Amino acid sequence: MSQPGTADAARAMFAGDVASRSLGMELVRSAPGSAVVRMRITPEMVNGHGIAHGGYLFLLADSAFAFACNGHGPATVAAGADITFVASARFGDELVATAAERARYGRNGICDVTIRRDRDVIAEFRGRSRIIERTAP
């Protein structure tokens, strides 16, 4: 039986998330406050420098962040985020984004996501979340 505050919230969200699924993302694991998402760099994700467009790295991290935050139940959105690009990714690379919540206070939260290719860090992302609705009683 499905309960708010379990990973089912993230699963249900992923099922309806056309943006993440159409990019070939795979929700590897999720729990309230954490998530692991995998994505492979396709030819459409390459920019004018011949490397993966930073926007797709952000997109991957943002999805992992969303699944981690929404795993608690109440609908939660990104208020903002910061990303630092550590290394380039290229066509064919399989990237894994690991999200872990760092703080929750009031309706706000901070959730860090590290994107890796094998052991190499590709990007570090810090998302600022905000709960927009309470679950029904």
Next chain:
Amino acid sequence: MSQPGTADAARAMFAGDVASRSLGMELVRSAPGSAVVRMRITPEMVNGHGIAHGGYLFLLADSAFAFACNGHGPATVAAGADITFVASARFGDELVATAAERARYGRNGICDVTIRRDRDVIAEFRGRSRIIERTAP
């Protein structure tokens, strides 16, 4: 005649930027240190909350940022960026990202991008750029 440090650098970059063009972005205007890019929200850009995935807003801003920075000539990449989501965008919305450089120092720069739908601000982005090569003498 094409010169480094003119908007041609941005045009050439856009021509080779599969990521930006495959999303239907249009480079409206560019000059060294500034750029305007337009993009329409497609069904593939919608997330599990029924609104445009923040990653696509980031992607749009990041592209405008890249065209503005690279308009000076030397190849410049994003070292990182921060985005604040001000309002939601939806399927069919036409968004315009306006990038304006704020500071340049050494090989670094700061470039702000505002995404608007008509007059409404949708997101504020601040990119940190880094020159990775010098133009040939």
Next chain:
Amino acid sequence: MSQPGTADAARAMFAGDVASRSLGMELVRSAPGSAVVRMRITPEMVNGHGIAHGGYLFLLADSAFAFACNGHGPATVAAGADITFVASARFGDELVATAAERARYGRNGICDVTIRRDRDVIAEFRGRSRIIERTAP
């Protein structure tokens, strides 16, 4: 006659702001959504590299940000901020922080602050504000 939403709110706030005044800050100008604050780098502000501690640059920007935001009337605090250090400041430098609001939405706002020594940019700050109370009717 004092009205909420005028620069008097910033003036009153500055009068009670021991932190800002004890560092010798001067509120040069303020209006709803903008402020200019001046501060001189003292020997106590110098760090282990012999330059002004970045924390004091942040402090100056954060004060200008607070006076700009609170100029509207309702008590507003910093939810967070990002600062980029562009150039070093040294003992004796007179710094001027200029704050200008960029967006307001719901109880949130974004306000940018540039710190300059004469014409040179020393730091770029972007603050995220949050209204914590409404003014009495």
Next chain:
Amino acid sequence: MSQPGTADAARAMFAGDVASRSLGMELVRSAPGSAVVRMRITPEMVNGHGIAHGGYLFLLADSAFAFACNGHGPATVAAGADITFVASARFGDELVATAAERARYGRNGICDVTIRRDRDVIAEFRGRSRIIERTAP
């Protein structure tokens, strides 16, 4: 015997850091890539809202960040930082900042600092570091 790349670099830096010492900071522990710094909120650190000025929280985090980064040996400065204010601190509060490096690449690094009062998180800080000199061979 002192070696670059040991905690001695942080100790030596702290000894010369007038800014940190004049605020009563105590370097509790340091190692290459990590540091713990303690500071008590004094009356001079209180702002116009009656709470600790966010600038002093930033200053504390920035110091812990500097000691962690410089523990490797080469002189390292802050290129920038983001701070999120989680809870207020008040006069008399003893705060502890714990810095832990998250990534190092080229001359760049990312270092996270959490400020706590006992177990409560007061602020989350993410610093971007940059090596400005190499140690002598």
